Amino acid sequence: MEFDIRTILMTMTAVAIALTIAMAIAWRLHRGTPGIGLWTIGIGFGAIGIIGLILRDRIPEYGSILLANAFVASASAFTWNGARAFAGLKTNWTVPGAVFVLFIGAMAYFTYVEPDFGARLALVSFVLAAGYGPCAF
Numbered sequence: 001m002e003f004d005i006r007t008i009l010m011t012m013t014a015v016a017i018a019l020t021i022a023m024a025i026a027w028r029l030h031r032g033t034p035g036i037g038l039w040t041i042g043i044g045f046g047a048i049g050i051i052g053l054i055l056r057d058r059i060p061e062y063g064s065i066l067l068a069n070a071f072v073a074s075a076s077a078f079t080w081n082g083a084r085a086f087a088g089l090k091t092n093w094t095v096p097g098a099v100f101v102l103f104i105g106a107m108a109y110f111t112y113v114e115p116d117f118g119a120r121l122a123l124v125s126f127v128l129a130a131g132y133g134p135c136a137f
Contacts, residue, residue, distance in 0.1 A: 009054045016047035035086030042078030045071045065111050069124055073103050076131025083135045103127050
């Protein structure tokens, strides 16, 4: 059996869109619960990023590589800060913001200056692990 990456990504997008809608409804019904809004934004940004990845050969590189990965990377920052807010902790945008700026710079470098798909893949994997990993604690 062969896996088609676009089919997997489209399925992920459909699930993320459905989850974003469900979270938006929960956010509307439970405005006083901290963190739900940030989670909703994070899931929505992840869905937008995946859509950009699906459109890889149909839109310009800056949209399908830089912008799509920017949405995917920022999704983890919103999710982490949503988890912090839900747990009663203060949100912290300093570290995720700095990582995001470095990430976009490195993605641009490995896209335009020295094109290297493996480096971009490793970079995205590291940023997502660093962004979502702390959500477990």
